[in-house]
Amino acid sequence: MAGPHPLLVLLLIVAAAVESGRATATPAGCAAPADSSSTLRVLHAFGPCSPFHSTSASWEDTVLDLLSSDDSRLLYLTSLKTARRSFVPIAPGRQLLQTPTYVVRARLGSPPQPLLLALDTSSDVAWLPCSGCSGCPSSSAAPPFDTSRSTTYRPVRCGAPPCSQVPNPSCPAGATACGFNLTYGSSSLLAGLAQDSLSLASDVVPGYTFGCIQKAAGPSVPPHGLLGLGRGPLSFLSQTKSLYASTFSYCLPSFKSLNFSGTLRLGPAGQPKTIKTTQLRSSPRRSSLYFVDLVGIRVGRKVVDIPPAAIAFDAATGAGTIFDSGTMFTRLVAPAYAALRDEFRRQVRGAGNATSLGGFDTCYQGSIAAPAITFMFAGMNMTLPADNYLIHSTAGSLTCLAMAAAPDNVNSVLNVIASMQQMNHRVLFDAASGRLGVARELCTV
Numbered sequence: 001m002a003g004p005h006p007l008l009v010l011l012l013i014v015a016a017a018v019e020s021g022r023a024t025a026t027p028a029g030c031a032a033p034a035d036s037s038s039t040l041r042v043l044h045a046f047g048p049c050s051p052f053h054s055t056s057a058s059w060e061d062t063v064l065d066l067l068s069s070d071d072s073r074l075l076y077l078t079s080l081k082t083a084r085r086s087f088v089p090i091a092p093g094r095q096l097l098q099t100p101t102y103v104v105r106a107r108l109g110s111p112p113q114p115l116l117l118a119l120d121t122s123s124d125v126a127w128l129p130c131s132g133c134s135g136c137p138s139s140s141a142a143p144p145f146d147t148s149r150s151t152t153y154r155p156v157r158c159g160a161p162p163c164s165q166v167p168n169p170s171c172p173a174g175a176t177a178c179g180f181n182l183t184y185g186s187s188s189l190l191a192g193l194a195q196d197s198l199s200l201a202s203d204v205v206p207g208y209t210f211g212c213i214q215k216a217a218g219p220s221v222p223p224h225g226l227l228g229l230g231r232g233p234l235s236f237l238s239q240t241k242s243l244y245a246s247t248f249s250y251c252l253p254s255f256k257s258l259n260f261s262g263t264l265r266l267g268p269a270g271q272p273k274t275i276k277t278t279q280l281r282s283s284p285r286r287s288s289l290y291f292v293d294l295v296g297i298r299v300g301r302k303v304v305d306i307p308p309a310a311i312a313f314d315a316a317t318g319a320g321t322i323f324d325s326g327t328m329f330t331r332l333v334a335p336a337y338a339a340l341r342d343e344f345r346r347q348v349r350g351a352g353n354a355t356s357l358g359g360f361d362t363c364y365q366g367s368i369a370a371p372a373i374t375f376m377f378a379g380m381n382m383t384l385p386a387d388n389y390l391i392h393s394t395a396g397s398l399t400c401l402a403m404a405a406a407p408d409n410v411n412s413v414l415n416v417i418a419s420m421q422q423m424n425h426r427v428l429f430d431a432a433s434g435r436l437g438v439a440r441e442l443c444t445v
């Protein structure tokens with residue numbers, strides 16, 4: 001299909017901005033406020049102002065793509081297991097190829113080079129394509145980091161502590177820097193461990209440790225980097241503990257507004273004072289993830305009947321519910337989703353039988369009077385506005401419940417509260433006091 005499909009525009013209209021002075025011009029209407037203090041603008045990676053925006057896919061294709069990216073992400077989240085005591089600053093290859101949903105602007109090196117990094121609350125790793133990388137996708141909007149132009153760039157020596165913590169490190173004869181291979185399905189990456197000054201908003205993190213991708217082979221290596229906001233001991237949060245006290249929050253922009261961008265706020269300063277919170281839980285099985293206690297789901301006034309085992313947190317097995325920025329649509333384990341969906345269908349009266357669209361199994365012609373959906377966490381109820389759980393097409397005038405069961409091929413024990421359900425909320429991750437907060441916030445510019 002040629003040209004932007006109107007449905008695509010409807011679904012994916014999100015404000016985004018490309019840093020002025022970048023190689024590419026900012027698309028018309030895409031100006032956005034600059035980052036300031038410790039607050040960064042959050043951009044939707046597929047929004048029309050994003051350099052990664054595609055105008056060649058139909059709305060349906062895009063949704064299906066995003067759902068199938070979610071499938072592989074679920075597989076990844078399910079596979080996250082810490083098998084050894086030491087925690088790794090660099091991810092297994094599986095972590096590298098997830099489709100990012102939101103990106104922030106960062107600068108690396110001296111003088112600073114602009115970068116786009118995808119937000120990922122379920123990963124501890126930071127990595128990015130570096131100059132001279134063979135097989136990395138080239139994008140003028142997101143050029144690789146040019147190590148030779150930075151006076152503060154330092155490869156991590158063989159034998160230095162971080163080097164021993166990456167998976168399969170290697171120091172071939174004559175090499176001074178440690179490298180490691182990452183694989184994912186048929187894709188593989190070779191990265192070197194390095195350190196340089198990372199600037200986010202107006203803060204600088206000197207000597208930040210990251211993976212510098214030097215070689216890539218495979219179908220889906222993204223052109224931008226990754227900012228892992230997970231909570232493992234050597235993650236971004238750990239590396240910046242003195243600066244940000246293991247605290248950040250974000251407001252993810254809606255898919256529907258053009259001039260609209262959210263924010264990532266790092267550190268305790270400027271966080272909401274009054275916000276409903278629930279206790280964060282952690283599992284040694286999946287140490288990066290932000291677990292919360294989901295105790296029930298309400299549809300309209302009715303608390304649906306979910307088998308307790310489907311939502312129970314279990315530190316030992318890594319089962320439970322997480323908040324994740326990298327999955328687009330909430331996925332529930334099958335019995336929990338079935339209970340929610342059946343009650344939802346019961347309450348959507350007079351709209352005929354539900355049909356399906358791609359991975360969504362509860363779609364209706366025309367607009368519907370939908371019941372509210374509330375996630376009940378220990379000590380905090382999160383009632384979703386309709387925009388957070390209904391997705392509309394225009395031409396087909398279909399309205400779908402924008403959640404799904406975990407895919408069949410994923411034996412998932414994880415319920416994932418995904419980005420669509422978090423949009424237009426301030427979500428506070430306070431790992432220092434072990435709580436996660438949610439407050440409604442229209443992050444409209």
Ligand SMILES: *[C@@H]1O[C@H](CO)[C@@H](O)[C@H](O)[C@H]1NC(C)=O
Pocket residue numbers: 028029030031032258259
């Ligand atoms: C977006 O915001 C910029 C700056 O505020 C403005 O110039 C532009 O016209 C806006 N675009 C749209 C489509 O509203």
Ligand SMILES: *[C@@H]1O[C@H](CO)[C@@H](O)[C@H](O)[C@H]1NC(C)=O
Pocket residue numbers: 168169170179180181190
């Ligand atoms: C990575 O894998 C390639 C191909 O299997 C191999 O030749 C190379 O030595 C490996 N490099 C490292 C750093 O492990």
Ligand SMILES: *[C@@H]1O[C@H](CO)[C@@H](O)[C@H](O)[C@H]1NC(C)=O
Pocket residue numbers: 352353
């Ligand atoms: C709706 O579904 C019910 C139960 O499967 C079926 O009996 C009925 O014929 C369907 N109605 C329409 C209009 O398709």
Ligand SMILES: *[C@@H]1O[C@H](CO)[C@@H](O)[C@H](O)[C@H]1NC(C)=O
Pocket residue numbers: 298303376378379380381
């Ligand atoms: C959440 O909603 C349930 C059911 O309506 C109610 O019983 C409970 O007290 C609420 N919890 C909080 C923390 O408001």
